[in-house]
Amino acid sequence: MIDLPNDSAVAQVRTPPDAVFLGFARALRAGGLPVTADRERVFLEAVVTTGAEQRANVYWSGRATLTSSPADIERYDSVFTAWFSGEPLTAGGRPSDPLSVTRQAPLGDDAGDGGPSEDEIVRAASTSQEVLRHRDVGSLSSAERRELAQLFARLRPRPPLRRARRHNAARSGRIDGPATLRDQLRRMGEPGPIRHRRRATRPRRVVLLIDVSGSMSPYSDSLLRLAHTFVQSAASGTSTEVFTMGTRLTHVTRALRERDADRALVAAGQVVPDWSGGTRLGEAIAAFLDLWGRRGMARGAVVVVFSDGWEREGPEQLGEQMRRLSALSRRVVWANPHRGKVGYQPVQQGIVAALPHIDDFVAGHSFAAFEELIEVVARA
């Protein structure tokens, strides 16, 4: 729980109280919480009901009416502290604001290290898409990247399927006794055609864990675009969850729900605090399992880990966490950009520790490799 700062009670503020509370709700919205007009109204109602004289009442009223997931609570706390103690809001109150993490995100212009020069880019723009499909996305220039981005819109990820508990009506298959009788009853007992049913199928959940650390930064843009197509695809959209892993784990599914790919990527960039930092793969996967996976998100799901396996900490933890992950999930796919390179040997400690617990070890460096990956996931 948070310590409620015990200084100045809210009621002493000079501004009319409803303006103070409404302003607080607006500040939360600016801080990225999903505060809507109806929530504001319920919040004010709640404050009136519990009494605004006590700070704790205001705190809990707000938390109950204006937050809707554990992830919101941290932000709520910092905005609350800032707003009701009179400190300026920017003092850590809005995690998305001051550092402007976004700007580092899209990895746009890092063609620097020996990359193609200006006229090469012009020539590259005329590269046929066929060639582009097989190029390593890590070595693309920004113009090529833009062209490739359009290709992503054409991907149609299909979700893996599992048998559901329900049945669907079908032309043939097992006889559906209840439905046949119900039909007959509707016809006042006249016998009629026999109804059949089949097991329905439902999409299996797909969980994408994307490494956004420094060593993966040439690929993170494309990988997020790939994740975006997964989230946007009509068939698998509602059953896909995306996380980024770096020094910490971030849930970015909500950001990727934005239909436009570029805007979705910017939104994701604002949520992820640790672009191009270090990797603590083992810890990130542990966090995923503890906070989400074990509760059911990983159960029976197809989990895809995008990472090069560079692990800063010891490999034992990664191995242990991968074991837990594979025990929970239906299938674990590891996509490694280096896998597609000639002469690649899985020698990084992280990969060595993880390999025994991986069902499919695939490449993840080019558009063609992404297409293959989609195929692997759909068949899982």
Add this chain to the structure above:
Amino acid sequence: MGNARGMDHAFSSADDVAAALGRTGYLADEALATITFLATRLGRPILLEGEPGTGKTALAEALAETLDLKLIRLQCYEGIDATQALYDWDFPRQILHLRTVEAIARDEHQDTKALEAELFDERFLLARPVLEAVRSAPCVLLIDEIDRADDEFEAFLLEVLSTWQVTIPELGTISAATPPIVVLTSNRTRELHDALKRRCLYHWIDHPGLARELEIVRTRLPEISATLAEQVVGAVQRMRASGELIKPPGVAETLDWARALDTLGASRLDPEVAAATLGAAVKYREDAERVRAMIDRMLTA
């Protein structure tokens, strides 16, 4: 909306809620008491999320007991639909009724309209939890593990939760005079829809701290010795804090473990008896090994 309806008289303040729940053996902290108070005053559902075993379901039970209301429980599962939540007609009994009528009045010319009306009578109606809640309000409606149900069911629930009306074509519209107190629980296996969350008061329940958990154990199991209670709670808190376990025990497991130890006649924790009863608190083999080492260290220290 708001203060005019609902269960105004039930509680006068959040402290009142905490005290009343405390009398049933459910120890609510300030946050939960405030939110429960708000829910009864504003007539809004409470949405509780948290680790399994943190007392989400128990809150609904305690509320029903405190207010002396009926507790109606709707357990959600994948594929649940309106006929399992609202109502269904009892087909076999309707047919049986028809046959009976046929048998006793074969020759007489019956009024068909009256016969049909008989078929869709109250007595052939199978009231499922939501309809039952609407009809018997005021009551406490517990919608358990809503995250297991499908999206479509969530949308359906949203509609009922906002109008408190159920329309049965054959019988007419039934509406609740006072809306029931609704507690929804979720284990977060999937993200719930925003629209549903907006209607609810949200609360994330954490595992209780040392002092509160000790208080819970003492209230629930007054018969066990003070040393044992302290040791059990201390061990469980340590297990959670270590962060090494696959599934750290919840309060329910703490109580089970303490009860198991007490049944074996232990008045304090020692390595043998702890190892024998560990299955009550820890449910994974890997965890059990770690916890055994942890308890040895704790007892020798």
